[in-house]
Amino acid sequence: MPRSKPLPAELDPSARQLTARLRRLKEHSELTMRQLAGKTGYSAKSWERYLGGKSLPPREAVEALARITGTDPVPLLALREIAVDTWGRHRTAYPHAEPPTTPSAPTPRHPTEVPSSRPAEPTPGRLPHLALAAGVAALAVALLAAMLLMLRLDDDATPAVITAPPRSTAPSPPPSYTCRITRIDGRWSAGINKGRTTEIGYGDTGVDVAEAQCLLRRAGISPGGIDGMFGPLTLRAVKAFQQRAGLTVDGILGPHSWKALRG
Structure with a gap:
């Protein structure tokens, strides 16, 4: 998504700050939408909606982006909670502008009707309700002001430096892996990591992850794509396999899990 694309004018202030x-974070990390989707488990189209201000990202998506960029997720999650509270009310209050109407001529009074000079009596219970609504609105404004001040102080702090590899003239495509399932000496192999049993877990990348993804697919459990990224889908597949094989369900592929996969 281009950096210069403006956010919708009707976007709630809290949601606007969260989206910005x-x-x-996405621009500093220099990740493409496809790479961001692979590392967080949320599709590229979902991130286009989140970063375009069209919908609020789930809590897990915010935590995933903070994790892969080395950012403290607490201020982001606090701002998201405010945006969740105000998102629906803001859109309900301003769905669209009402079209102008042509004033109609006043209805003539009956000759015997005499206008009353007596002021209308207030509706019983209306004043307490108005006072309560005003108090709630004042409290919401105070909480929003305090949160914005906290976020401003956080922005003033020195940001964490994210070291990224030098950019080339054209972004390199993510590596692709091909599963070549074979049976060698009674053990299954995908032909990617030369039979290694290196311990891997959530967030790891590379040929060992791709080998595990191929073997999980051979076992009838889908890990998502064979992309060499140990994301949420691969984590779920590993836990499902460990449970089926009677192993400790910790989501980490160690020697016992590798042995069961290759068995």
């Missing part, structure tokens, strides 16, 4: 901060 998520955009900055």
Whole structure:
């Protein structure tokens, strides 16, 4: 998504600030939408909606982006909670502008009708309700102001430096892996990591992850794509396999899990 694309004018202020901060994290990381989707488990189209201000990202998506960019997720999650509270009310209050109407001529009074000079009596219970609504609105404004001040102080702090590899003239495509399932000496192999049993877990990448993804697919459990990224889908597949094989369900592929996969 281009950095210069403006956010919708009707976007709630809290949601606008959250979206702007998520955009900055994505730009500093120099990840493409496809790479961001692979590392967080949320599709590229979902991230286009989140970073375009069209919908609020789930809590897990915010935590995933903070994790892969080395950012403290607490301020982002606090701002998201405010945006969740105000998102629906803001859109309900301003769905669209009402079209102008042509004033109609006043209805003539009956000759015997005499206008009353007596002021209308207030509706019983209306004043307490108005006072309560005003108090709630004042409290919401105070909480929003305090949160914005906290976020501003957080922005003033020195940001964490994210070291990224030098950019080339054209972004290199993510590596692709091909599963070549064979049976060698009674053990299954996908022909990617030369039979290694290196311990891997959530967040790891590379040929060992791709080998495990191929063997999980051979076992009838889908890990998502064979992309060499140990993301949420691969984690779920590993836990499902460990449970089926009677192993400790910890989501980490160690020697016992590798042995069961290759068995």
